[in-house]
Amino acid sequence: MASSKNRDPNTLSNYSEFRTVHTTANLEISFEKKCLRGNVVLQLQSTNDADSREVVLDSSFLDINSINVNGQPSKWDLSPRMEPYGSALKIPLPNGVKRDTNIELDIAVQTTDQCTALQWLTPAQTSNKKSPYMFSQCQAIHARSVLPCQDTPDVKSTFTFNITSPLPVIASGIPTASTPYPGEPSDKTLYQFEQKVPIPSYLFALASGDIAQAKIGPRSVVATGPDELEACKWEFEADAERFIKAAESIVYPYAWGDYNVLVLPPSFPYGGMENPVRETVSCFGIFTFATPTVVSGDRNNVDVIAHELSHSWSGNLVTSATWEHFWLNEGWTTEIISAIHGPAHGELSAIIGYKELSDSVNLFGPTHEFTKLVPDLQGKDPDDAFSKVPYEKGYLLLRHLRHLLTPSKFSPFIPHYFTLYRGRSLTTSDFKSTLLSFFADDPVATRTLTEDVDWQTWLYAPGLPPRPSFGDELVLQVDKLFQRWTSGEEGLGFEPRAEDVQSWSGNQKMLFLENFLELSDPKQHLPRWGKLRKMESEYAFLRSGNVEIKSRFLQVCLKSDGGKEEEVVRETRELLGRVGRMKFVRPLYRVLSKVDLTVAKQTFEKNRDFYHPICRGMVEKDLEAAGKGEVRGG
Numbered sequence: 001m002a003s004s005k006n007r008d009p010n011t012l013s014n015y016s017e018f019r020t021v022h023t024t025a026n027l028e029i030s031f032e033k034k035c036l037r038g039n040v041v042l043q044l045q046s047t048n049d050a051d052s053r054e055v056v057l058d059s060s061f062l063d064i065n066s067i068n069v070n071g072q073p074s075k076w077d078l079s080p081r082m083e084p085y086g087s088a089l090k091i092p093l094p095n096g097v098k099r100d101t102n103i104e105l106d107i108a109v110q111t112t113d114q115c116t117a118l119q120w121l122t123p124a125q126t127s128n129k130k131s132p133y134m135f136s137q138c139q140a141i142h143a144r145s146v147l148p149c150q151d152t153p154d155v156k157s158t159f160t161f162n163i164t165s166p167l168p169v170i171a172s173g174i175p176t177a178s179t180p181y182p183g184e185p186s187d188k189t190l191y192q193f194e195q196k197v198p199i200p201s202y203l204f205a206l207a208s209g210d211i212a213q214a215k216i217g218p219r220s221v222v223a224t225g226p227d228e229l230e231a232c233k234w235e236f237e238a239d240a241e242r243f244i245k246a247a248e249s250i251v252y253p254y255a256w257g258d259y260n261v262l263v264l265p266p267s268f269p270y271g272g273m274e275n276p277v278r279e280t281v282s283c284f285g286i287f288t289f290a291t292p293t294v295v296s297g298d299r300n301n302v303d304v305i306a307h308e309l310s311h312s313w314s315g316n317l318v319t320s321a322t323w324e325h326f327w328l329n330e331g332w333t334t335e336i337i338s339a340i341h342g343p344a345h346g347e348l349s350a351i352i353g354y355k356e357l358s359d360s361v362n363l364f365g366p367t368h369e370f371t372k373l374v375p376d377l378q379g380k381d382p383d384d385a386f387s388k389v390p391y392e393k394g395y396l397l398l399r400h401l402r403h404l405l406t407p408s409k410f411s412p413f414i415p416h417y418f419t420l421y422r423g424r425s426l427t428t429s430d431f432k433s434t435l436l437s438f439f440a441d442d443p444v445a446t447r448t449l450t451e452d453v454d455w456q457t458w459l460y461a462p463g464l465p466p467r468p469s470f471g472d473e474l475v476l477q478v479d480k481l482f483q484r485w486t487s488g489e490e491g492l493g494f495e496p497r498a499e500d501v502q503s504w505s506g507n508q509k510m511l512f513l514e515n516f517l518e519l520s521d522p523k524q525h526l527p528r529w530g531k532l533r534k535m536e537s538e539y540a541f542l543r544s545g546n547v548e549i550k551s552r553f554l555q556v557c558l559k560s561d562g563g564k565e566e567e568v569v570r571e572t573r574e575l576l577g578r579v580g581r582m583k584f585v586r587p588l589y590r591v592l593s594k595v596d597l598t599v600a601k602q603t604f605e606k607n608r609d610f611y612h613p614i615c616r617g618m619v620e621k622d623l624e625a626a627g628k629g630e631v632r633g634g
Helices: 226-237 238-250 302-309 327-364 388-405 406-421 428-438 444-451 455-460 473-486 506-517 527-538 545-561 568-576 582-595 596-611 613-627
Strands: 017-028 035-046 054-059 060-071 087-092 102-111 118-121 133-134 155-164 169-171 176-182 189-199 207-208 212-219 221-222 260-263 272-275 288-289 318-320 424-426
Touching: 017 207, 054 102, 054 288, 060 087, 133 568, 155 169, 155 207, 169 189, 212 226, 221 226, 221 238, 226 260, 238 302, 238 327, 260 302, 288 302, 302 327, 302 406, 302 568, 318 327, 318 613, 327 388, 327 473, 388 406, 388 444, 388 455, 388 506, 406 428, 473 506, 506 545, 527 545, 545 568, 545 582, 568 582, 568 596, 582 613, 596 613
Parallel strands: 017 155, 221 260, 260 288, 318 424
Antiparallel strands: 017 035, 035 102, 054 087, 060 102, 118 133, 133 207, 155 189, 169 207, 176 189, 212 221, 272 288
16 A cells, blocks of 8 residues: 555555656657557655655556666565556665655566557558557556556656657657667657656656647647648637637746647547646647547637646646645636636636536435545545546636635735645645635635635535526527427427527537536426427537537437437447547447447447547446446546
8 A cells, every 4th residue: 555644545656755856768659569668767855764665656557677776676576456556566675765865766667458548549540541649648547557656646757758659759848859769670760858847647648640730829839640730720720829828817927838739539538638848949838638529610619728728837837736636726727717718708618517517416426425526535546536526616616716705806816826836736725725824914805715615515515516696698598599499489389590509609509408418397398309300400410510519419319219210329329439538428328328228338349449548448337337227427
């Protein structure tokens, strides 16, 4: 087990006794064998008085070939696997190490086919069918399946990457050189990167494949497959710089130089991942790893880019110390996005967020541990707790504080908080004490924070928080049309027309469909398939290039009697075969499994190898629960 002194319960390492200060990854990408192999050098600093006689690192499904300690061969022990955390790698230090003294561990390592962080695509699985592709996704505790490390957000280190590959490489560091590989075979290139800003292990990132680039702003580029480059460029170029400037005005100047977007193949399991790369002169800055579902042809899904950009402050510079305090990353990010968008679109996003939060709470159950803002994850897999709870419940707490204190008082706290904890990891207790300290000289604010905020309920009680008072003309437009569809009016002369939604944003259409998905009033009802076909003929939801809209419409059809229609099932299976983002995949499988569990399982087996290991594992658990008549949250 991990040291009892650790704040993080989801690591087996003894990071309270030694802390990684620098990591060097010397790795070759082998597309043929689908593995990374080479050696990893860890510089660790002792934080004990030579009392600890071993270093314990996290590892998962790794082949360890040799270990040197300060240049000398060392013994090691790989403990039996302990799910879901992997195997503790124990390296003896017979004489201990004096406090503040560094040691160097050089570990020869190779990933295996059970690695949960990497996905390998054949040329046939890429858009132009020409070259293979590899990318990583290490959040939450999957970096340990790539390299032995202290796999916790409570430890940050600088990084050096020396990556050999036959195809271009992007990593979470500054590109410093790319030179022909000195050994055999000669078709490979050595790509070198430096990350001088300390980052946690979950931000370790690699991608390699046929990658082209284009400018999307004065300090931004987009990188993706050559065939998709123009579409991606158009999607982002109108908003990238605008988002950066807006976030800077809320927090403080952007710290990473450039902000760039790598649009990955469609099997990427998340909307985006905020992998950091610090920029100098003309080198690259942050590279958000993004799902291609954000490229919808209507610029309506660039919220993902705003979200990952906001992580440049919340998550990358200021980080939750453990996954139990994940809301400090995601709640703050959602708060920053709301400010970027302004009142009208910010409110619309907040309403959609509350509906998604309600879905998560309903799936887990209102008393489930994972519906707490600060859950107990001792012995748990953080992936199982992943849901909208830290995002939206965290945002609602910050929104509540902003409204109680007033925006004019709350706004100055934001740059203060992000300045105080810049480069550090913190817990919810740290956040609360910092908030109280900031307003200590303001008796009205102090009284508000101590008497009017139910901290115990907000932080540690399960369930859904009170619904804020949302209101906006854009929302009223949606509500008016929704009432016409569900009040029985569609049977009394109401006929849908394309003009009903012609001027709507993507978020308005999403909210309209979300309203159908959460119907509970017996006086309202889901339209039957005949009416849904008319909805599609006029509103073109199924023909939309926006997966946010298409996936929701398919859920509405499946929940109605459209689930019996071959066209609906076929469209659902087709979408599940080309999109790997869990936000869409998991809800569609849940609904499809209620219509026909056999078809859902057949669809999953057909696409098993398409999905990233993280997504694959979560859907397997969902379908297993569906077979038992249960529902899993997330």
